[in-house]
Amino acid sequence: MTILGYPDAAPLAGLGGGVLIGLAAAIMLLGMGRIAGVSGIAARAVGLGGSGIARGGAWAFIIGLPLGAAIVTLISDSPVPEFAGSGTLIVAGLLVGIGTRLGSGCTSGHGVCGVSRLSPRSIVATLTFIAAGIATVAAMNALGMEVLP
Amino acid sequence: MIARTLTPLVSGTLFGAGLALGGMTDPARVRGFLDLFGDWDPTLAFVMGGAVLVMVIAWRIAPRMAEPLFERSFAIPDRRDLTPSLLGGSALFGIGWGIAGLCPGPGVAALAIYPPAAIVFVAAMLTGMVLVRLFEGRGK
Numbered sequence: 001m002t003i004l005g006y007p008d009a010a011p012l013a014g015l016g017g018g019v020l021i022g023l024a025a026a027i028m029l030l031g032m033g034r035i036a037g038v039s040g041i042a043a044r045a046v047g048l049g050g051s052g053i054a055r056g057g058a059w060a061f062i063i064g065l066p067l068g069a070a071i072v073t074l075i076s077d078s079p080v081p082e083f084a085g086s087g088t089l090i091v092a093g094l095l096v097g098i099g100t101r102l103g104s105g106c107t108s109g110h111g112v113c114g115v116s117r118l119s120p121r122s123i124v125a126t127l128t129f130i131a132a133g134i135a136t137v138a139a140m141n142a143l144g145m146e147v148l149p
Numbered sequence: 150m151i152a153r154t155l156t157p158l159v160s161g162t163l164f165g166a167g168l169a170l171g172g173m174t175d176p177a178r179v180r181g182f183l184d185l186f187g188d189w190d191p192t193l194a195f196v197m198g199g200a201v202l203v204m205v206i207a208w209r210i211a212p213r214m215a216e217p218l219f220e221r222s223f224a225i226p227d228r229r230d231l232t233p234s235l236l237g238g239s240a241l242f243g244i245g246w247g248i249a250g251l252c253p254g255p256g257v258a259a260l261a262i263y264p265p266a267a268i269v270f271v272a273a274m275l276t277g278m279v280l281v282r283l284f285e286g287r288g289k
Contacts, residue, residue, distance in 0.1 A: 006191055008181065010172055014192040017171020018199020024164035025200065026207035031156040033217030033224055036164065038254040043278050052224060057157040064161020065168070065254060066261030072169035073262055081175035083259070083266035084249040093256070093270040095245025097277020100253060102238025104226070107252045108164075110239070111197055116204035124231055125239040132243025133183040140248070141187055147249060148177050 025113055032057065037109020038065070039100035048101075084147040103129070152219040165258040171196035174259050176250025183247050 003009045028036035034053045043049040045058040053061070084092065100106045103125055105114065110129075114122020140147070172178040172192055181190030216222055246252050251259070251270055259267035 003191065006189065008188075009190050009192045009195075010178075011192065011195045014171045014195030015199040017167040017169070017173065018196040018201075019203055020163050020167030020170060021196065022167075022200035022203025022207075024160045024162075024167060025204050027156060027160040027163065029204075029207050029211055029217075029225075030214065031160070031218045031220075032153070033220045033222060035225065036160060038164075038252075038257065039278075042253055042257065042275070046275055046278075048278050048282050053157065054153065056154055060154045061157035061161035061164075062257060064158045064163075065165035065258040067158075068162035068165025068167070069169040069174055069258035070165075070261035071162070072166045076170075080263055081177060083176055083251075083263055083270075086266075086269050089249055089251075089266055089269040090273045092245040092249030092251065093273025094277040094280075095241050095248070096252060096256070096270075097274035097279075098281050099238045099240070099242025099245060099277075100274075101278050101281040102234045103240075103242055104228075104235060104238070106242060106254070107197075107246075108254050112200040112204055115197075116201040117208045119226075120229055121226075121231060121235055125235055128236055128239035129243030129246060130183075132240045133247035134185045136244045136247030137180055137183040138186050141184065148180070 021108070021112060025108070028061070029113070035109050035113045036061070037105050037113060039096075039106040040104075040109055043101065082148045088147045099129075156219050164254065165261075167196075167200070168255050168258045169262070171199075174255045174262050176255075178250075179252075179255070180247065180250035183250075 003011055025036040028034050040049055040052060041058045041061050044052050045062050110122040110125040115126055168174050178190055178192055182193035256270045
């Protein structure tokens with residue numbers, strides 16, 4: 001299925017992927033009583049987060065992420081996507097790491113778990129990082145900066 | 150005890166599968182969503198919509214449970230204050246997200262898809278987290 005005007009969009013795969021992510025977050029909430037926020041859980045795993053899930057559980061969740069991605073990639077036999085170069089990844093990674101700690105969450109914790117319970121902090125955070133992301137891509141395009149091969 | 154490890158493992162695995170299925174481990178697709186004024190790709194909106202839809206239901210079930218299935222109590226953030234740190238941090242995160250088309254979940258999940266790039270991103274992300282910790286520790 002395609003959307004008129006957006007031939008590259010994959011709405012059904014997107015929706016299916018989203019439902020899986022929602023189920024994952026629901027299992028975390030109803031099973032463990034915790035938010036499935038990846039930045040917070042990653043920080044917890046490496047000993048940077050104060051509260052939340054036990055460290056063993058944090059590692060189990062973090063190990064699951066590439067495991068699940070590997071399973072889908074093997075089944076779907078999809079091509080390896082293009083990633084930015086090392087310099088770009090370092091700058092982006094530093095900003096993501098600093099920003100998600102200062103902002104108490106990322107796309108999963110704020111964008112999925114927080115927005116779905118109408119948390120005012122999460123709604124403001126999500127609108128902010130989406131706006132910042134849109135502005136960044138627009139600025140880079142205007143400057144002719146290409147990061148993906 | 151096993152359930153407390155297995156449950157997050159199942160959750161993480163489903164999460165990673167959802168990210169890959171939804172195309173979120175492809176930086177071009179994520180940057181395509183953020184390219185609102187150019188060649189816009191709405192796929193990420195469907196991913197977020199599908200996930201939020203399921204979680205809306207989960208949030209209605211949670212209050213009816215005395216405790217989570219495998220833990221003694223719920224530990225859900227209850228802050229409601231909008232702080233400069235929340236806004237500034239989210240803006241910095243959004244800039245980093247836009248630059249490389251990766252946020253924490255897909256960055257970690259991509260360790261299984263293209264390790265050379267994912268390791269660099271995740272290492273930089275953890276370094277950023279350590280920097281915040283060092284800076285915050287100094288202020289206290």
